[in-house]
Amino acid sequence: MARRSAGILLHRRADGGEREVLLVHPGGPFWAKKDAGAWSIPKGEHGDDEQPLDAARREFAEELGVALPAGEPVALGEIRQKGGKLVSAWAVEGDLDAERIVSNTFEMEWPPRSGKRASFPEVDRAGWFTLPAAREKLLAAQLPLLDRIAELAGG
Numbered sequence: 001m002a003r004r005s006a007g008i009l010l011h012r013r014a015d016g017g018e019r020e021v022l023l024v025h026p027g028g029p030f031w032a033k034k035d036a037g038a039w040s041i042p043k044g045e046h047g048d049d050e051q052p053l054d055a056a057r058r059e060f061a062e063e064l065g066v067a068l069p070a071g072e073p074v075a076l077g078e079i080r081q082k083g084g085k086l087v088s089a090w091a092v093e094g095d096l097d098a099e100r101i102v103s104n105t106f107e108m109e110w111p112p113r114s115g116k117r118a119s120f121p122e123v124d125r126a127g128w129f130t131l132p133a134a135r136e137k138l139l140a141a142q143l144p145l146l147d148r149i150a151e152l153a154g155g
Helices: 052-064 133-136 140-153
Strands: 004-013 019-026 043-045 074-082 086-093 106-107 117-121 122-128
Touching: 004 052, 004 106, 004 140, 019 140, 043 052, 043 074, 052 086, 074 140, 086 140, 117 122, 122 133, 133 140
Parallel strands: 004 086
Antiparallel strands: 004 019, 004 043, 019 122, 074 086, 106 117
């Protein structure tokens, strides 16, 4: 059975009226020098015992260090990522200061085969991007979510 994730695509209208979405960059040494095609929506895995929307809210708070802004979640459907993971996503209109995020952390052996463990943030930064800019940043498998948010929000 495929692993399952759930996430939130937070969106807002910028001062100029253009739609922006909040994306997160994965932390840790493997992603440190990657930018284009490396960003994601805030999301995470869940089991059969957790409702996907509840998991999306939980993961948003864990990865950004803030609760999801008030707003009505609108289903964006499901996508399948390259490794087979199924991701359910919701759009929520809201705002937050991307510069002030504080992510949860994970541990891994680093450097490899050293026997030493190091801690890294799950998300090392977040940013607001216009839809065209987000197309350059976002993981390829998540690009359909931008099409869906554009349709939903009228651009």
